[in-house]
Structure formats: structure tokens, C-alpha cells
Amino acid sequence: MSTSTVQNRPAGTPAVRPAAGSGVNFLRTLHAEWIKFTTLRSTWILLATTVVVMVGIGLLGGWGVGSGLEELAAEGQDPAAVGLDPQLLYMMTTGGIDFGQLIIGSLGVLLIASEYSTGMIRSTMTAVPDRLSPLFAKALVIALVAAVVGVVSSFATYFLMQPILAQYGQEFGLDVENLVPSMLLSGVYLALASLIALALGALMRNSAGGIVALVVLFLIVPMVLGFIQLDWIQDTLPYLPSNAGRQLLALQIADGDLTQLQGGLVMAAWSAVLLAAAAVVIKRRDV
Structure with a gap:
């Protein structure tokens, strides 16, 4: 309160003080972001689509492998001879993660890029002047x-x-080695993928551009680099976010591959670096 305000206040009038606990803090910002997130119809559509796609692809994959194993057994053929490993069934529990990451990632992009498209970001930054609290x-x-x-x-x-x-007589229990940890870590994988997507949305400030960047980073780049048979390029492939993150879901780690911990740390580093870049851009650029 300025000195002039105090001087102009009528005698005997008590000073107006902010109510205890009032003002902007991170918990209030978090609550506001939760309300915005849960009240958008597109949020629930994309979340439902993610679940349906992930489960649907897993079930289709399980049906395909199971029926294939039954046909081979009926013909007396060895599944390994045709490249059909029965352990593929275990991997089908997280078989839809590749498509799921793109859908949930699109939601991450839209969470912030849509505010730039609609101009709502101005209201957000006015309400929370430090700018970084809304991002976090x-x-x-x-x-x-x-x-x-x-x-x-x-x-x-x-x-x-x-x-x-x-x-097909191919059911299996949760006691399969590393199966439960793999399913639990699928949540970590999608969480890190969504953070990368959010950072891309903040950097691009455009919904379409952010989603395209997400698809390129998670799908196109690994595919293209996989065709380039240069040693130094092949050596970098395990450190791309999607390739590193998939190690979190691995039931068995081959010699020379990143471990679950290493893969998770690499993907976490991608999300941390991109979020840090997004924080710098948000802090410095005008809205």
C-alpha cells in the first residue's frame, strides 16, 4: 500500500489487508489447471481413445499370436522356425503403447498450445505473473x-x-518374470511422453505444429535413422526417447542394450531438457 493511499484514507478507517492465505500460489494454480483440464470435452475423448486403442491393439495382437500358435501346433511346426515366439504374448499387455503415446501426447500438446491459439494464454499469464507455475x-x-x-x-x-x-490354451499368469513391473512402468513411459509433448507444444505454440513435431520425434526419426546403416547413427538409436523408453517395458534385456533404469533415465533427460527449454521460452517471450 502506498503512502498516498494511507494519507487519503479517512481517519478511523482500518487499513485493508489481504486475507490470510489469499493470492496466487502453486496449489491454486494446480487446481485451476486441473479444472481447465477436466472440463474440456476433448480431454475425455482423447483419454478414452487412448485406453480403447491401447487395449484394442493389445487384444488384437494377443488374438493373432494365440491363433497363430494354435495353427502351427496343429500342423506340427515349430513356432520358432517361423519367427513366432510364444513370449510375444507377454508383450501384448503393452502392445498398444506406440499408438497410445501419440494420442496422449497430442493431449499434452493441446494442453498448452491451444491456449496460444485461442489467446487464453494471456489470461493465464495475467492471473499467474511468474509464468512458470502454469507450465509446471x-x-x-x-x-x-x-x-x-x-x-x-x-x-x-x-x-x-x-x-x-x-x-488356444495360451493363457498366462501375472507371475511371468518382469510382467507386472513392465505394466506398471508403462505408466511412467506415457507420463514422460506426455511431458515431452507438453514441452513441444510450449515451444511450437501451435497445436498442429506440436503434434507434427511429436510424431516426427517418436515415429519418423527412429524409422528413418533405422534405415541408415552408418555405425554412428545406429549407435545413437537407443538414445532416442521412444527407443530408450521402450526399455522400461522390456521383459528381458539383451546384452549391450540399455537397462530399464538407463532407458528410463534417458527418456527422463529428454523430457527435462525440453521442459527446461520450454520454461526459458515462456519466461522470455511475449504471449
């Missing part, structure tokens, strides 16, 4: 939701797949 609040919201979606989708795939596999 959005990051926490999308990461937690993505983690839950990943875990729920993986376990739903497992339980729904067992009756299908039972027709």
Missing part, C-alpha cells in the same frame, strides 16, 4: 493422468486378453 502445473496434471491411463490400459489388456488366449 500443466506438467504435473498431464503426467499423473498419463501414468494412470498407462497402468489401467495395460492391466485391462492383460485381464481381457486371458479369455481370448484360453481358447
Whole structure:
């Protein structure tokens, strides 16, 4: 309160003080971001689509492998001879992660890029002048939701797949080595993917541009570099975010591959670096 305000206040009038606990803080910012996130119809559509796609692809994959194994057994053929490993069934619990990451990633991009498109970002930054709190609040919201979606989708795939596999005598239990950790870590994978997507949305400030950048980074770049048979390029492939992140889901680690911890740390480093870049851009650029 300025000196002139104090001098102009009528005698005997008590000074107006802010109410205890009022003002902007991170918890209030987080609550506001949660409200914005949960009240948009597109949020629920994309979340439902992510679950349906992940579960659907896993079930289709389980049905395909199970029926294939039954046909080979009926013909007396060795599945290994035709490249059909029965352990592929275990991987189907997280088989839809490649498509799921793109859908949940699109939600991460839209979470911030749509505010730039509509101009709502001005209201957000006016309400929270430090600018970084909204970014970190959005990051926490999308990461937690993505983690839950990943875990729920993986376990739903497992339980729904067992009756299908039972027709072929291929059902399996949760005691398969590393199966439960893999399904739990699918949530970590989607959380990190959503953070990368959020950062891309903040950097691009455009929904379409952010989603395209996400697809390029997670899908196109690994595919293209995989065709380039140069040693130094092949040596970098394991450190791309999607390739490193998939090690979190691996049931067995081959010699020379990144471990689950290493793969998770590499993907976490991608998300941290991109979020840091997004924070710098948000802090310095005009809205």
C-alpha cells in the first residue's frame, strides 16, 4: 500500500489487508489447471481413445499370436522356425503403447498450445505473473493422468486378453518374470511422453505444429535413422526417447542394450531438457 493511499484514507478507517492465505500460489494454480483440464470435452475423448486403442491393439495382437500358435501346433511346426515366439504374448499387455503415446501426447500438446491459439494464454499469464507455475502445473496434471491411463490400459489388456488366449490354451499368469513391473512402468513411459509433448507444444505454440513435431520425434526419426546403416547413427538409436523408453517395458534385456533404469533415465533427460527449454521460452517471450 502506498503512502498516498494511507494519507487519503479517512481517519478511523482500518487499513485493508489481504486475507490470510489469499493470492496466487502453486496449489491454486494446480487446481485451476486441473479444472481447465477436466472440463474440456476433448480431454475425455482423447483419454478414452487412448485406453480403447491401447487395449484394442493389445487384444488384437494377443488374438493373432494365440491363433497363430494354435495353427502351427496343429500342423506340427515349430513356432520358432517361423519367427513366432510364444513370449510375444507377454508383450501384448503393452502392445498398444506406440499408438497410445501419440494420442496422449497430442493431449499434452493441446494442453498448452491451444491456449496460444485461442489467446487464453494471456489470461493465464495475467492471473499467474511468474509464468512458470502454469507450465509446471500443466506438467504435473498431464503426467499423473498419463501414468494412470498407462497402468489401467495395460492391466485391462492383460485381464481381457486371458479369455481370448484360453481358447488356444495360451493363457498366462501375472507371475511371468518382469510382467507386472513392465505394466506398471508403462505408466511412467506415457507420463514422460506426455511431458515431452507438453514441452513441444510450449515451444511450437501451435497445436498442429506440436503434434507434427511429436510424431516426427517418436515415429519418423527412429524409422528413418533405422534405415541408415552408418555405425554412428545406429549407435545413437537407443538414445532416442521412444527407443530408450521402450526399455522400461522390456521383459528381458539383451546384452549391450540399455537397462530399464538407463532407458528410463534417458527418456527422463529428454523430457527435462525440453521442459527446461520450454520454461526459458515462456519466461522470455511475449504471449
